[in-house]
Amino acid sequence: MSLHILTPGPLALVEDLGRPGFAHLGVSASGALDRSALRLANRLVGNPQDAAGIEITMGLLEARFDAPTWFAITGAEGDVLLVRDGVPASSVPLAVATHAEAGDRIEFGPARHGVRFYLAVRGGIDGAPTLGSRSSDTLSGLGPAPLSAGQTLALGAEPERAIPSADALTVWAPRDDTVVIDVVEGPRTDRFDSHTRDAFFETTWSMSASSNRVGARLDGPPLPVARGAELPSEGMVAGSIQIPPSGLPTILLADHPVTGGYPVIAVVSDASLDAFAQVRPGQHVRFRHAH
Amino acid sequence: MRFLPCGDRAVLVECDSQSAVLGLHGALAASRPPGIIELVPAARTVLVVVKPRVIALETTRTWIERAAQGGTPERRADAGSPVVVIDTVYDGDDLAPLADILGVSAREIVERHTAAEWDVAFSGFAPGFAYLVSADWPFDVPRLDSPRTRVPRGSVALAADFSGVYPRESPGGWQLIGRTDAELWNDTADPPALLVPGGRVRFREVAP
Numbered sequence: 024m025s026l027h028i029l030t031p032g033p034l035a036l037v038e039d040l041g042r043p044g045f046a047h048l049g050v051s052a053s054g055a056l057d058r059s060a061l062r063l064a065n066r067l068v069g070n071p072q073d074a075a076g077i078e079i080t081m082g083l084l085e086a087r088f089d090a091p092t093w094f095a096i097t098g099a100e101g102d103v104l105l106v107r108d109g110v111p112a113s114s115v116p117l118a119v120a121t122h123a124e125a126g127d128r129i130e131f132g133p134a135r136h137g138v139r140f141y142l143a144v145r146g147g148i149d150g151a152p153t154l155g156s157r158s159s160d161t162l163s164g165l166g167p168a169p170l171s172a173g174q175t176l177a178l179g180a181e182p183e184r185a186i187p188s189a190d191a192l193t194v195w196a197p198r199d200d201t202v203v204i205d206v207v208e209g210p211r212t213d214r215f216d217s218h219t220r221d222a223f224f225e226t227t228w229s230m231s232a233s234s235n236r237v238g239a240r241l242d243g244p245p246l247p248v249a250r251g252a253e254l255p256s257e258g259m260v261a262g263s264i265q266i267p268p269s270g271l272p273t274i275l276l277a278d279h280p281v282t283g284g285y286p287v288i289a290v291v292s293d294a295s296l297d298a299f300a301q302v303r304p305g306q307h308v309r310f311r312h313a314h
Numbered sequence: 315m316r317f318l319p320c321g322d323r324a325v326l327v328e329c330d331s332q333s334a335v336l337g338l339h340g341a342l343a344a345s346r347p348p349g350i351i352e353l354v355p356a357a358r359t360v361l362v363v364v365k366p367r368v369i370a371l372e373t374t375r376t377w378i379e380r381a382a383q384g385g386t387p388e389r390r391a392d393a394g395s396p397v398v399v400i401d402t403v404y405d406g407d408d409l410a411p412l413a414d415i416l417g418v419s420a421r422e423i424v425e426r427h428t429a430a431e432w433d434v435a436f437s438g439f440a441p442g443f444a445y446l447v448s449a450d451w452p453f454d455v456p457r458l459d460s461p462r463t464r465v466p467r468g469s470v471a472l473a474a475d476f477s478g479v480y481p482r483e484s485p486g487g488w489q490l491i492g493r494t495d496a497e498l499w500n501d502t503a504d505p506p507a508l509l510v511p512g513g514r515v516r517f518r519e520v521a522p
């Protein structure tokens with residue numbers, strides 16, 4: 024059982040729910056940025072929620088199923104076609120288990136809403152785990168390299184669970200308008216005066232194109248922060264919103280360095296991290312207190 | 315010791331000194347309850363990341379307070395742990411210019427570096443990159459004005475009051491004083507890092 028990659032698109036990575044527990048050795052958890060989307064895709068094909076799938080950034084991946092297989096796509100939204108004998112056979116619905124025959128090709132168009140598609144295949148993506156996870160960590164280099172054309176991915180054994188019936192499942196595409204992200208207090212909130220804190224919450228930020236799995240950068244009017252406001256390195260969590268001397272927030276994501284020296288004004292709530300992972304370059308973001 | 319909020323599934327504990335961080339990290343590691351996902355020591359802090367469904371942040375704070383009382387907050391690295399010896403060839407590109415900056419001979423840097431007993435204070439930057447501190451080390455070393463784009467794997471380096479070894483080729487701004495063949499990181503070993511927080515290290519000079 025295998026999946027043959029014809030074209031990976033701009034960036035396609037094997038991701039599961041990551042490798043927590045090694046931050047004291049310099050390794051962040053990594054794993055899918057939109058964890059709920061990966062979990063859902065796995066559930067739809069009867070996989071354990073932490074099975075490895077493919078995180079497809081902005082779409083444009085093309086792959087061929089080498090055997091009859093169930094698969095599901097979640098996360099971003101865009102046109103995905105199932106091509107049989109060289110002819111488009113059907114358009115693949117989002118968040119539904121779909122069956123492919125041996126030789127069928129799956130072709131992702133560009134993401135129209137959101138950024139990251141998740142493709143789960145029944146059995147999960149196989150391969151030797153690194154420190155208990157098959158995730159690609161783009162910062163540390165642990166886990167499989169980004170997918171490349173011509174690569175064949177082995178699939179794991181058929182799970183025991185049947186394909187669940189999910190007729191009533193309602194899934195919305197990621198929003199295109201301003202995304203409101205819940206944050207909670209950060210360790211260095213008190214380093215910023217009330218004027219700066221207010222400006223942080225009142226600004227409508229826009230997602231920078233220079234964002235990746237290590238961190239997202241926001242554009243907007245720079246916050247008035249004191250120069251030389253660095254700290255001795257301290258542990259960082261995914262969702263930490265650092266304010267460097269530029270005054271423009273950087274939000275650390277799954278592949279972040281385990282420590283950092285810029286003060287953290289607030290931390291994205293765990294529940295909001297998945298929505299944040301789907302914010303497109305140029306899209307607007309506002310922050311609000313979670314409580 | 316001071317608790318700082320850090321989102322909805324972590325707490326950052328700020329200590330008075332690097333040695334207090336080592337002591338607290340050791341005490342926490344020794345009494346770790348279920349639901350603690352990460353314990354990350356750093357220069358002045360220990361980050362504690364939890365699985366909130368297993369242990370609440372309130373409970374976590376109570377555990378940390380108790381562990382700090384029962385432990386020895388000012389101790390150095392675990393005196394009972396074996397010393398990792400790192401065989402080093404002291405021929406780094408920055409050794410001579412650094413000696414000029416510090417106003418000592420290159421020989422003195424090497425002798426003090428090999429005489430010192432180093433503690434693994436924390437990790438970061440790359441898998442297996444350990445920040446080593448030593449009470450026996452007198453120098454405060456400036457970072458390079460412009461970081462190198464490529465530092466060879468195994469480079470033994472200095473910055474501020476830290477020493478470290480690059481586990482693999484990477485960019486880097488530390489001053490390079492030597493090199494080692496020691497394997498700093500191995501994905502399949504347990505633990506995968508040669509130098510773990512709380513461990514002890516000595517550098518031994520060897521011929522090229």
